Amino acid sequence: MKEPRVGFGRETIQRLLSNLSAYQQKYGFDETVQITLNALLAYYSFNLEHGFKDEHLYESILKLKEAIPIYSNSTGEGGIFKVTKKSILEDAHIDLRGFFQSRYSIRHFAPVEVNMCLIEQAVAMAQKTPSVCNRQSSKVYVFSSDEDKQKVLSYQSGNRGFGDQASKVLIVVSDLENFTLIGERNQCWIDGGMYAMSLVYALHSLGLGTCCLNWSVERSVDKALKKATNIKDSESIIMMIAVGHLPEELRVTQSPRKPVQEVLVIK
Template structure:
């Protein structure tokens, strides 16, 4: 009788242990958390970003999926205050008195890269899908930066300036491969604001039956 009881208890213990191991709670998905917690940051602390972190961010960028693994992109990282300030000076001279200038040149304006201490430029080869590849690369970099405690803001507005007469010397200094076109910039640094999430329109998503 005692032996039967021990056998039953042992079997029950094994079954419970098996159930516990096969029904583990869902692991926390840090990627999904990061996707939802990321915000565009437009105010940054006056703290330089460590080059190791910038490099980690760039490496996360080029780990992105890309068409036929052509890697038809180029990344240029600027963390020189002199470069950022001198580019900003030329930009301000161009936009002062225009609607864009009125929108950007507020009292808290520090530089044209949404006041960030560093900026990452992304350029694409003129080939099919290279723009898509760069977009995915950009999101990889912004999520990696988020995980490293950095804020970012994807910026399209500097592209027009960099391609203009006043901006072309700054574009040239990026030393992009022949024919590559600047797609966007990513402002990056330690966030000095915590903006609320901007609402998303979930009606954009539909299952097709």
């Protein structure tokens, strides 16, 4: 925010402190504790800079910090850092129109194995996808062996004629354990869907072909796939993605899009 209010959010901070203390007692020191402490320190420093010294908060932070084991050299992330418009524009300056236009659903793959390093790189990129409260509910399962791919694809109805050529079959899921309120009941589809989109574009940027594969199935099929793959029941399956290298030449569908005037409603 441009001008955060000094001392704002004290109740939330108190709750965070007591939750953190309970968490630390139960689970010990880990990255979550470190990130939370860094965020609390940033909050304390901001207030101090603006003439508001919260002694109680500082003492609580120090107490929690004392519990950090000596052997830990983790500094973690959390809190804030400054960026400039210039640095953002420099990194974001790419021809996104050409990039978007050159992604097609690929249904013809070259018989070349996709190295797992590429999948790891793509997942690392997709990790930057925004998610509600940064809860990062999405996960990716990768299937590589012919037997596993065949098994997984046998539950999906839209891959006939090309699924067997995919070098990797991914299943993107969003874990419902990250959501607690009734109002969040559809959040997994949004966060998981956005994650899947990032992943598809990340794979595209690495030169790989992808085809999203719908998971529009009844509960019994969903249950059967989860059982066959050990995917937890709390993990909602967002979609599968067939991944492979591109052949030198291939046909893709034209799939024309509606004109902007039809979808952009300017009020």
